[in-house]
Amino acid sequence: MRTVPLTHQRVTIQDDFDLDKILESGQCFRPRKLADGRCRFVSGKALLYLTPLGCGQYDAAWYGADWDVWAGYFDLGRSYAALRQSLAGQSAYLDAALAFGQGIRVLRQDPWEMLVTFIISQRKSIPAIRTAVEQLARCCGDPLCAEGDEVFLFPTPEQLCDLTEAQLTGCGLGYRTRYIQHAAAQAAARTLDLDALVGLPDDALFSRLLTLDGVGKKVANCVCLFGYGRTAMAPIDVWIQRLIDEEFGGRDPFPAYGQQAGIVQQYLFYYKRSISTQKK
Structure with missing residues (x-):
């Protein structure tokens, strides 16, 4: 396991930002x-470690990418407080979701x-997804140690290609194993170049x-x-479909929100899932 150094810097985030909710x-x-x-x-x-210091101050410690990169990851160039204010008053349910979810942000991930x-997420609960993804990383991802914390990077396509079907299945992938194998093989062969898709318009990327x-x-x-920061895209899973049926009379509300549709989806998803889980 390779030990890597961390660069520390105090950063200020004044906009909506709640690590627990994220x-x-x-x-x-x-x-x-x-x-x-x-x-x-x-x-x-x-890697990034954030330690809250209070009053919007954080100790940020990173390896492999500086704070400017992570600021993009957290979409800090967008004011979510202003966005919530602009969306307020359109429906009582959305208002409740915006208030409940204050602090979440749409992350720009790999x-x-x-x-x-x-x-992997298909037909799995969030805890089960986390377990499977972590097992996959531990199975073949590069191990690092940063200030006493051991972490495994997410496997590259080549690393996944080196795993047998039995090893992949052992990570809890089930029937998704062959899908992961196919994606890894294409990405390793560069017939699937995810970086090259960045320039595509939303419809072509989709x-x-x-x-x-x-x-x-x-x-x-x-x-x-x-993965690409296309905030006009609003995923519809079982939680969102239930919300559409129960709160919006079966009519998809997201097209009306244009480039903010995906962000609105996150507020509604987080609220619907949270309050439904609390009732159990």
Whole structure:
């Protein structure tokens, strides 16, 4: 296990930013809150630890990418407080979701990780997804140690190609194993170049992702939103479909929100899932 140094810097975030809500928002599966109070984020080959200091101040400690890169990851160039204010008053349910979810943000994550993890996410609960993704990283991802914390990077396509079907299945992938194998083989051979898809318009990006084995509309929308920052894309899973049926009379509300549709989806998803879970 390789020990890597961390660069520390105090940063200020004055806009909506709640680490606990971000970690529980259902869009990311590898970030963790550690026992010492730090929150750990892993993206590609980069690590970030955020320690709240109060009054919007954080100790940021990183490896592999500086704070400017992580600011993009957290979408800090957008005011979510202003966005919430602009959306207020359109419906009582949305107002409740905006207030409940104050502090969440749509993360701009690694497209390869988003593709694999959301393929895994199909028909799995969030805790089960986290377990499977972590097992996959531990199975073949590069191990690092940063100030006493041991972490495994997300596997590259080549590393996944080196695993047997039995090893992949042992990570809890089930029937998704062949989908992951196909995606890894294409990415390793560069017949699937996720970096090259950055320049595609939303519709073309969505259509290209749909050509991949095991990728349906929900997974493609998730990769567009969380991997490429396409905030006009609003994934519809079982929680959102239930919300559409119960709160919006069966009519999809997201087209009306244009480029903010995906962000609105996150507020509604987080609220619907949270209050439904609390009632159990």
